[in-house]
Amino acid sequence: xxxxxxxxxxxxxxxxxxxxxxxxLVDFWGPRxxxxxxxxxxxxxxxxxxxxxxxxxxxxxxxxxxxVVELKVMALPTFLFYKGGEVVGKLVGAEAxxxxxxxxxxxxxx
Amino acid sequence: MYDIVIIGGGPAxxxxxxxxxxxxLKTLIxxxxxxxxxxxxxxxxxxxxxxxxxxxxxxxxxxxxxxxKKFGCEFIMAEVTGVDFSGKEKVIKTxxxxxxxxxxxxxxxxxxxxxxxxxxxxxxxxxVSYCATCDAAFYEDLPVAVVGGxxxxxxxxxxxxxxxxxxxxxxxxxxxxxxxxxxxxxFANPKIEIVWDSIVDEVKGSETVEALRIKNVxxxxxxxxxxxGVFMYVGLEPNTxxxxxxxxxxxxxxxxxxxxxxxxxxxxFAAGDVTVKLLRQVxxxxxxxxxxxxxxxxxxxxxx
Numbered sequence: 001x002x003x004x005x006x007x008x009x010x011x012x013x014x015x016x017x018x019x020x021x022x023x024x025l026v027d028f029w030g031p032r033x034x035x036x037x038x039x040x041x042x043x044x045x046x047x048x049x050x051x052x053x054x055x056x057x058x059x060x061x062x063x064x065x066x067x068v069v070e071l072k073v074m075a076l077p078t079f080l081f082y083k084g085g086e087v088v089g090k091l092v093g094a095e096a097x098x099x100x101x102x103x104x105x106x107x108x109x110x
Numbered sequence: 111m112y113d114i115v116i117i118g119g120g121p122a123x124x125x126x127x128x129x130x131x132x133x134x135l136k137t138l139i140x141x142x143x144x145x146x147x148x149x150x151x152x153x154x155x156x157x158x159x160x161x162x163x164x165x166x167x168x169x170x171x172x173x174x175x176x177x178x179k180k181f182g183c184e185f186i187m188a189e190v191t192g193v194d195f196s197g198k199e200k201v202i203k204t205x206x207x208x209x210x211x212x213x214x215x216x217x218x219x220x221x222x223x224x225x226x227x228x229x230x231x232x233x234x235x236x237x238v239s240y241c242a243t244c245d246a247a248f249y250e251d252l253p254v255a256v257v258g259g260x261x262x263x264x265x266x267x268x269x270x271x272x273x274x275x276x277x278x279x280x281x282x283x284x285x286x287x288x289x290x291x292x293x294x295x296x297f298a299n300p301k302i303e304i305v306w307d308s309i310v311d312e313v314k315g316s317e318t319v320e321a322l323r324i325k326n327v328x329x330x331x332x333x334x335x336x337x338x339g340v341f342m343y344v345g346l347e348p349n350t351x352x353x354x355x356x357x358x359x360x361x362x363x364x365x366x367x368x369x370x371x372x373x374x375x376x377x378x379f380a381a382g383d384v385t386v387k388l389l390r391q392v393x394x395x396x397x398x399x400x401x402x403x404x405x406x407x408x409x410x411x412x413x414x
Contacts, residue, residue: 035144065247075234
């Protein structure tokens with residue numbers, strides 16, 4: 001199921017996220033971030049549910065330090081929501097609950 | 111209909127789940143985010159008996175989760191939005207449906223409190239953090255501050271030294287509250303500097319945090335401390351808002367319980383950090399959880 005979420009890096013971010021025709025969710029996670037790891041199976045389920053409507057990407061912040069600094073992501077978990085190459089929503093830390101993610105996804109596809 | 115619904119999947123809830131599962135009770139744990147609770151975001155736990163080498167919070171709590179599942183405890187990820195304890199059958203309302211139970215164990219724990227100074231909310235996620243294990247890696251070779259003087263604060267400071275160039279601990283008193291062995295580790299760490307008798311007056315920055323305005327409470331003087339991140343560990347707040355008057359709470363919002371973990375409502379028990387108690391740690395939470403499960407089992411036998 002995890003292939004439903006595209007692992008992106010600094011090299012592929014422009015192409016996969018900014019240039020995407022579909023709206024995009026980007027999940028910033030890290031191997032030591034327990035909330036991130038707990039949330040990921042739920043996000044993968046959402047990826048399946050929104051298949052063809054929203055593109056789901058994830059960034060391992062540990063391996064992509066420069067990218068996360070450029071994007072001003074400084075806390076985990078962080079979710080960025082893109083539409084037409086622009087950030088239209090952001091959920092950080094304790095805000096990043098399944099309920100809030102679903103609400104942002106609904107806005108993306110509305 | 112469940113025998114027991116447990117609200118919260120931290121050490122107290124997971125242990126209650128284990129005991130209830132072993133008693134062959136149909137049991138559900140409702141957890142909002144991470145099984146393991148606060149402990150899951152703790153780097154090093156070295157005061158849990160039987161683990162002399164110490165362990166990470168996620169490791170201990172994942173094993174607790176596995177153990178509860180092994181004995182048949184069910185899990186669901188949802189936020190509890192309300193309860194109804196007025197009838198014999200207790201109702202738990204969540205974002206993932208309503209559940210009924212013969213008995214309820216409240217193990218919803220506590221979360222890190224906000225400091226409440228200007229700039230804190232504005233810079234949350236842009237330099238202000240409440241989870242060192244989540245965010246420490248963003249501050250590689252940068253100076254950071256930890257606010258607080260208890261075990262969580264000092265442990266977080268020690269963990270942060272693996273990444274940050276410098277870790278200031280800002281504490282409002284002239285002595286730490288943390289356990290002596292934790293204090294000694296901090297004092298011996300050359301990257302940690304303790305800023306005594308001081309409080310954070312304001313978090314300052316433009317796009318991200320750049321400095322803290324510090325007030326020395328003894329001299330009344332203000333100074334700016336340049337840091338790129340600040341980690342708030344200024345105490346806990348119980349997660350009891352969803353109870354909405356259905357059980358008795360103390361003035362701070364914690365649940366008073368008897369030695370059998372009973373609340374003031376028959377059939378409703380509480381365990382772990384959410385209860386009124388002296389020591390809020392994994393080792394006390396698991397004891398509470400076991401007692402609550404056995405007390406709930408006895409309640410069900412006597413009443414159903």
